[in-house]
Amino acid sequence: MLEILLSHISGFELVEMSNRKTKSNSRMHAECFSQVQRILRERFCHQSLQSNLFGVEVQYKHLIELLKRTAIYGESNSILIVGPRGSGKTMLLNHALKELMEIGQVSDNVLQVHLNGLLQINDKIALKEITRQLNLENVVGDKVFGSFAENLSFLLEALKKGDRTSSCPVIFTLDEFDLFAHQKNQTLLYNLFDISQSAQTPVAVIGLTCRLDILELLEKRVKSRFSHRQIHLMNSFGFPQYVKIFKEQLSLPAEFPDKAFVERWNENAHCLSEDSTVREVLQKHFNVNKNLRSLHMLLTLALSQVTASHPLITSADLMEAQRLCSLDSKENIVHGLSVLEICLIIAMKHLNDIYEEEPFNFQMVYNEFQKFIQRKAHSIYNFEKPVVMKAFEHLQQLELVKPMERTSVNSQREYQLVKLLLDNTQIMNALQKYSNCPTDVRQWAASSLSWL
Template sequence: MSKRKSKDKSLPLGECISQVQTILRKRFFQQNQQGKRFGVESQHKHLVELLKRTVIHGESNSALIIGPRGSGKSMLLNDALEELVEIKQIEENVLRVQLNGLLQINDRIALKEITRQLHLENVVGERVFGSFAENLAFLLEALKKGDRTSSCPVLFILDEFDLFAHHKNQTLLYNLFDISQSAQTPVAVIGLTCRLDVMELLEKRVKSRFSHRQIHLLNSFNFSQYLNIFEEQLSLPPEFPDVQFAETWNTNIQCLKGNKTVEDVLRKQFNLTKDVRSLHMLLLLAISGINVPHPHLSSTDFLEASRLRSMDSKANLMHGLSVLEMCLVIAMKHLQDIYDGEPFNFQMVHNEFQKFIQRKAHSVYNFEKPVVMKAFEHLHQLELIKPMEGLSVRTQKEYRLMKLLLDHDQISEALQKYPNCPTDVRQWAISSLN
């Protein structure tokens, strides 16, 4: 009887929703979750075999993982390393050095970071902060003294690899690749980059010491597989506390997978980017709307999530402008139409605004010039307008040429949603936008 009760255990609806939020959010943000390798099985196998040859057999290697941002380069490498850790005695016997081209902007900084991560500060002593040549000579000597049978393997991971190619003389890359070709300390050099032309950046002497192994990630799955990813990422696991709620939830997800509206949203996202992280952001926005009155996802949730994802930030920014600032934007657009996109200055905008006031004969819009200038400067701070490049800063601010960073559609959309927009201003806008 107790077994049956535990099997049929039911939780309050609010508790179930809280559990769903926790499980799915953890799944979306977790980097190395099981089953996250989509369409990169062969690349994963290749990388694991390459690392095994270094870690187990003491064979030095070098390789590049190449793919667009968000294609899973770091995930692939971390997943391969996790698999290696499961093999006995590997976790303790491998030294890992992680470098990033955005942080280690020259070879001197990179060398200090290598020394720190290999825990050689106490050995080197004061010379850690000595000349680059001395530190490099010490590091190379330490690595070259070993042999492939007794030395601890060293794994160098170079994130943003293409930035290391811009270092002076590419000294660090040359020496790392040179060691990886030797039969001394086993070394694996793995570079991660999003540039397909990265080999063209390498000097001839560096290129000659590179193994030319390249692992490409291109997110090769089709839309049918993308729908399966969608279902897998939203489905609740069998161990969910409330079995009945989990079954209802998973059945609903299966129905949504075949829903035409949801399919259109997902196809739009798929055509925009195959990046699974972007899909996670879309799903995260969708599940944010579930609550006790609305415990299950619907097609409306995905439509709203898609709208939020594709929302124009500048058009949204305009919703918070004052009526005066909105009038100045309309005046600028009117000037651009009259002068065929030529830049304008504050005096021209102010004159255009004065024409509107005189034509409508409403003293309510008759602001003092310093007030109008303050509104104009606020638009500049919001980056809705910007000064033209190459102009002298000595030019009076009233006559400094500016450019409008909004187009016709953005202004029209902002006016449609602008709260309590005066009729006169709306009519003026329509006359200048048409």
């Protein structure tokens, strides 16, 4: 009897040990997938500085040498990094600054000021931000300056005080550089370039812009003080290199804790890069937009499908991600409209067909809608005119309808000229996916002529 009891107890212990092992394994799997998501999301969404530079090694070498000349030898410089959005301008600069700050004699001596044309919209805001980033609020205090140049010179002069015998080199980065060129008198640019030409304070001015004609936007006095150095990023790689980038971006680093999982994951990434279906998806994506930001969006959407029960990205995940990337935003808005608003869009579609894209007004749209109601609509309620007007205004708020001129206080809203911002293909595609759309409405939209 005692032997039977002991055997039961040992059996319970084995079951308990098995349960504990299962829970431990599931916890390890959860932590593993959490780390995968963290590493890859940081790489895709935040341009991780651990990732490689693709196709811009020459430009990187040029930029880092220029920064070193300012940081180490006290030589002032100015340069523009020019390229389309998503071409890697910010990533290139961040990599160079990271390498620069890892140099011992530089890290404790160089100061950085980051400005953005979308945020620092005038000289006053820019000066305040420069003062904040240089930690000179207490030095400025309540002092009153006669000009922007005097204020900026005082800030840079303040950096010379203290134990250091020479002033600290300052690196100014100006994102959306072309917006600074649109500011009044280009005072900020003039003074920064002027200082970079003088021998007073070591300054590097780095502008980032998408405008290829940026030099044409600069005033003559500003242009004369600019060094005319430019770095161009044009996404010049072809499709084979694009596939290689896809594979490298999706691969996990060798220092990942779970070595077996890394091997399995990276092998899957290699297989995906060789898969014909995946290559077809990548080719479509490459043909539309080959910048890395667009590729990162595709990979982020595919990565969101990875779970403990679905541990690896598949070709189906990438196909679904490609479908989501290629969705038309305006078609998606149409999916959420009421039947009345859909009818108004169809009425405007017919007006476009009749008047060959000429502007129209609400009264014309309302008359077209009434023709449909009177002749064909057996399932649509005949709404009062103020209700229809409210629906029409909602379409304007959604920016599916655009006023052709500014609305004045005394103008009648019914006769204000407007234009539909949807083409016929977008409307028909949206209607195909619109649930519970009345048959009469679908037939009205498909008809080539307006109801007479």
